Amino acid sequence: MQSTELYKKALDGGFLSVEEGEFLFAQAPLTELMYIADQMRAQRVAHGKVTWIIDRNLNTTNVCIANCKFCNFYRIPGHAEAYITDLETYRRKIEETFRYGGDQLLLQGGHHPELGLAYYTNLFRELKKMFPDLKLHTLGPPEVAHICKLEQKSPKEVLTALKEAGMDSMPGPGAEILVDRVRRLISKGKCGSQEWLDIMHEAHKLGLTTSATMMFGHVETIQERMEHLVKIREVQAKKPVGAKGFIAFIPWTFQDVDTLLARIRGVHNLTTAEEYVRMIALSRIMLPNVNNIQASWLTVGKETAQLCLHAGANDFGSIMIEENVVSAAGAPHRFTAKGIQAAIREAGFEPQLRNQQYEFRRMPEAIEEQVINY
Numbered sequence: 001m002q003s004t005e006l007y008k009k010a011l012d013g014g015f016l017s018v019e020e021g022e023f024l025f026a027q028a029p030l031t032e033l034m035y036i037a038d039q040m041r042a043q044r045v046a047h048g049k050v051t052w053i054i055d056r057n058l059n060t061t062n063v064c065i066a067n068c069k070f071c072n073f074y075r076i077p078g079h080a081e082a083y084i085t086d087l088e089t090y091r092r093k094i095e096e097t098f099r100y101g102g103d104q105l106l107l108q109g110g111h112h113p114e115l116g117l118a119y120y121t122n123l124f125r126e127l128k129k130m131f132p133d134l135k136l137h138t139l140g141p142p143e144v145a146h147i148c149k150l151e152q153k154s155p156k157e158v159l160t161a162l163k164e165a166g167m168d169s170m171p172g173p174g175a176e177i178l179v180d181r182v183r184r185l186i187s188k189g190k191c192g193s194q195e196w197l198d199i200m201h202e203a204h205k206l207g208l209t210t211s212a213t214m215m216f217g218h219v220e221t222i223q224e225r226m227e228h229l230v231k232i233r234e235v236q237a238k239k240p241v242g243a244k245g246f247i248a249f250i251p252w253t254f255q256d257v258d259t260l261l262a263r264i265r266g267v268h269n270l271t272t273a274e275e276y277v278r279m280i281a282l283s284r285i286m287l288p289n290v291n292n293i294q295a296s297w298l299t300v301g302k303e304t305a306q307l308c309l310h311a312g313a314n315d316f317g318s319i320m321i322e323e324n325v326v327s328a329a330g331a332p333h334r335f336t337a338k339g340i341q342a343a344i345r346e347a348g349f350e351p352q353l354r355n356q357q358y359e360f361r362r363m364p365e366a367i368e369e370q371v372i373n374y
């Protein structure tokens with residue numbers, strides 16, 4: 001196998017195999033991977049720009065029965081700190097999000113054993129009644145699978161009802177690594193890999209735009225990372241004509257602070273900045289049919305994320321006015337609207353505000369700058 005042949009195949013839009021991805025991960029100089037990924041980025045998106053979004057991650061509930069071993073966010077049913085977010089809190093936090101220039105909630109939560117389909121459809125309708133311009137980027141395949149199980153309904157039935165109630169798009173949480181050996185070790189209470197992929201395909205058939213993610217740097221092998229990328233690419237390849245399908249791919253690193261995986265199994269995130277940039281470049285190279293690759297500044301920090309913008313990534317994600325899940329496992333980084341734009345400029349690009357569909361937005365004229373308390 002020759003790197004140069006694989007680079008040509010990638011630049012021509014070809015699908016590299018798992019073995020070819022593994023070969024490049026192990027053998028290719030990082031500078032070459034960055035160069036090829038940057039070329040592929042230029043073929044697909046406006047090259048001088050880096051997009052970003054203002055939104056807020058809000059959680060419906062922290063009650064969860066999935067018991068993922070990397071999660072410090074959830075509480076078991078009946079726990080003193082268990083909550084379900086009430087409408088007044090939504091109202092207050094959404095108003096604040098609009099004041100900060102955002103127009104979207106990324107709304108997710110745990111697998112609550114008593115919150116079924118009617119709970120979510122009522123909630124979405126209430127939120128849209130209060131804030132008709134609000135976009136709901138909400139739930140994810142594991143939560144949809146959980147609702148399907150509670151209701152004994154198919155993903156198509158559940159997603160159709162959620163969409164009718166106001167779901168605008170679906171993020172891609174709970175993918176971790178889409179290989180069941182890994183999922184059995186770290187998140188066996190969640191849907192399996194095929195179910196995750198099937199729910200995404202169903203969403204694409206219903207015209208819902210979604211994102212895909214990967215959480216790596218724990219118990220997976222390099223081969224399993226490449227299998228993950230290939231599976232996502234295959235689902236994207238069968239999206240209906242005209243559907244956007246996976247609009248973005250977001251790889252991030254396992255945050256290990258105080259997690260069961262770290263405490264009981266001794267699994268720590270040993271991913272270096274070099275390895276993260278390598279994975280960003282390989283994500284671009286392995287996923288020629290996904291337009292946007294996002295660098296996760298939240299987990300790797302500003303400097304590494306800036307480097308990723310020269311390695312195939314074209315999006316800096318959200319300023320995350322609020323984020324409670326990844327932060328609970330140690331992700332320490334924060335951005336304001338001004339800070340994220342300055343970081344993009346510092347990396348040599350023009351910042352471009354976007355919406356969830358990756359359409360460019362004008363900066364709202366008067367927005368409050370959020371205050372970050374460390």
Ligand code: SF4
Pocket residue numbers: 064065066067068071072073074109110111142187190
């Ligand atoms: S990651 Fe999500 S599904 Fe897993 S335990 Fe935490 S809240 Fe539950």
